[in-house]
Amino acid sequence: xxxxxxxxxxxxxxxxxxSKTRAGLGFASRRKSRARAKGIRGSLIALIALIACGAxxxxxxxxxxxxxxxxxxxxxxxxxxxxxxxxxxxxxxxELTQHKFYTRSQxxxxxxxxxxADFISIHANLPVTRxxxxxxxxxxxxxxxxxxxKLGFRFDWLMPYFGLAVDLxxxxxxxxxxxxEIGNIEPHAGLRIGSGWFFWQLGARYNSESNKExxxxxxxxxxxxxxxxxxIALSFQYVDLLVEYSYKRLLEEQEFPGLSASVIAPGVxxxxxxxxxxxxxxxxxxxxxxxxxxxxxxxLTYLF
Numbered sequence: 001x002x003x004x005x006x007x008x009x010x011x012x013x014x015x016x017x018x019s020k021t022r023a024g025l026g027f028a029s030r031r032k033s034r035a036r037a038k039g040i041r042g043s044l045i046a047l048i049a050l051i052a053c054g055a056x057x058x059x060x061x062x063x064x065x066x067x068x069x070x071x072x073x074x075x076x077x078x079x080x081x082x083x084x085x086x087x088x089x090x091x092x093x094x095e096l097t098q099h100k101f102y103t104r105s106q107x108x109x110x111x112x113x114x115x116x117a118d119f120i121s122i123h124a125n126l127p128v129t130r131x132x133x134x135x136x137x138x139x140x141x142x143x144x145x146x147x148x149x150k151l152g153f154r155f156d157w158l159m160p161y162f163g164l165a166v167d168l169x170x171x172x173x174x175x176x177x178x179x180x181e182i183g184n185i186e187p188h189a190g191l192r193i194g195s196g197w198f199f200w201q202l203g204a205r206y207n208s209e210s211n212k213e214x215x216x217x218x219x220x221x222x223x224x225x226x227x228x229x230x231x232i233a234l235s236f237q238y239v240d241l242l243v244e245y246s247y248k249r250l251l252e253e254q255e256f257p258g259l260s261a262s263v264i265a266p267g268v269x270x271x272x273x274x275x276x277x278x279x280x281x282x283x284x285x286x287x288x289x290x291x292x293x294x295x296x297x298x299x300l301t302y303l304f
Contacts, residue, residue, distance in 0.1 A: 071274060072235070073233035073235045073269060074086075074240070074277050074299070075201070075242060075244060076267045076269075076279045076280075076281040077244040077246065077267070077283055077297070078201060078203075078230070078231040078244045078245075078246065079205075081150065081161040081163075081190060081201055081203060082152050082154075082161070082192065083113075083115045083117075083118065083120055084113065084115050084121065084304075085113060085114050085115045085304035086112075086113045086301055086302065086304065087110075087111070087112050088110075088111040088112075088302070089108070089109075089110055089111070090107075090108070090109050090111065090297060090298070090300075091107070091297065091298045091299075092105075092106065092107045092295060092296075092297045093105070093295050093297070094106075094292035094294075095293055095294060096291070096292045096293050100134065102132075103131065103132065103133045103134070104131070105129060105130070105131045105132075105292070106129065106130045107127050107128065107130075108128050109126060109143075110125065111123070111125040112124055118154065119151060119154065120149070120150070120151050122147075122148070123146075123149070123150070124145065124147045125145065125146050126145050127144070127145070128141070129141065129142075129171075131175075133176060139177055141171065141172055141175055141178075142170050142177075143177050143178040144168060144169060144170055144171045144178035144179060144183060145167070145168045146165055146166070146167050146168070147165070147166055147168065148164055148165030148166060149163060149164060156195065157193060157195040158193055160190075160191050160192075161189065161190055161191070161203070162187075162189045163189075164185070164188070165184075165185075166183065166184070166185055166186075167183045167185075167186070169181055169183045181211050181212075182210070183209070183211070184207055184208065184209055185207070185208055187206055188203055188204065188205040188206070189203065190202055190203025190204060190229075191203070197234060197235050198232075198233070199231075199232070199233040200231070200232050200233075201229075201230060201231045202229075203228075204226065204227070204228050204229075205226065205227040205229070206224075206226050206227075207224065207225050207226070207227065208222060208224045209222040225249060225250045227249075228246065228247045229244070229245065229246040229247075231243065237271070238270065238272070239269065239270060240268065240271070241268055242265075242266065242267040242269065243264070243266050244281075245262070245265070246262065246263050247260065247261075247262045248263075259289045260287060260289060261285065261287045262286045263283050263284065263290075264283070264284055265281050265282065265283040265284070266281065266282060267280060267281025268280055268281070274303075275303045275304070276300075276302055276303075277301040277303065278299075278300060279297070279298070279299035279301065280297075281296065281297050282295070282297075283295045283296070
């Protein structure tokens with residue numbers, strides 16, 4: 001039995017969820033291919049425009065191409081909204097047990113981000129995933145790579161932020177890790193409040209699968225979901241205390257209510273120097289439908 005067959009049979013508790021599920025949360029609703037293609041192409045054009053406009057405006061707004069913002073907490077589960085030049089290495093371990101089914105996923109990813117100014121940056125990550133699934137051999141390979149850009153305008157204690165990310169199909173769905181054909185496009189926006197010792201972040205993301213043709217072909221069904229995320233940080237000189245939360249809802253056909261999953265993730269950052277951060281966090285699923293039961297993550301970050 002292959003990994004993909006096992007996943008399709010066991011990832012959810014209800015039979016309807018199982019028949020509609022792929023990659024832990026199932027298939028998305030079908031839409032008109034022509035309209036979808038226009039929307040995805042528009043997102044890619046927006047990503048290029050975001051980078052180009054920010055690069056042109058950077059010298060005018062900041063006075064320098066290498067502005068360094070004030071110290072801010074590095075979140076572990078929720079995506080960091082603040083543009084900043086940083087390099088990171090992160091290890092994540094997730095586990096799921098349902099009846100006789102068991103899966104364990106470990107990912108080591110290298111992350112790099114370059115800020116043209118204190119309000120715009122581009123970023124990329126390269127993940128390698130190892131996966132264990134019941135009655136199947138362990139698989140290890142490159143997962144889907146992510147590239148993107150983000151804007152964050154700091155006004156003292158307030159920072160609205162916007163961004164767009166693209167997941168490239170550098171994995172292999174037959175081995176249950178990423179995909180050779182399907183990538184993702186994810187625009188996001190949110191608000192960050194705080195300065196000094198207290199920070200609060202609230203944001204929303206919309207994610208849609210896509211392929212090289214920007215439309216569903218053969219028997220493909222693109223998965224679409226939205227993600228709401230929030231995080232609170234208490235920041236001190238050598239330590240940050242973090243509590244993060246995310247809610248993910250799958251968009252499906254009307255006859256099948258959308259599946260959802262919520263996760264809470266307390267964590268801590270240890271800051272031996274002002275530029276080096278060691279992050280430790282745990283994740284725990286609160287909802288019945290879930291991609292994993294619990295997990296932990298370790299992140300080493302250097303801020304430039």
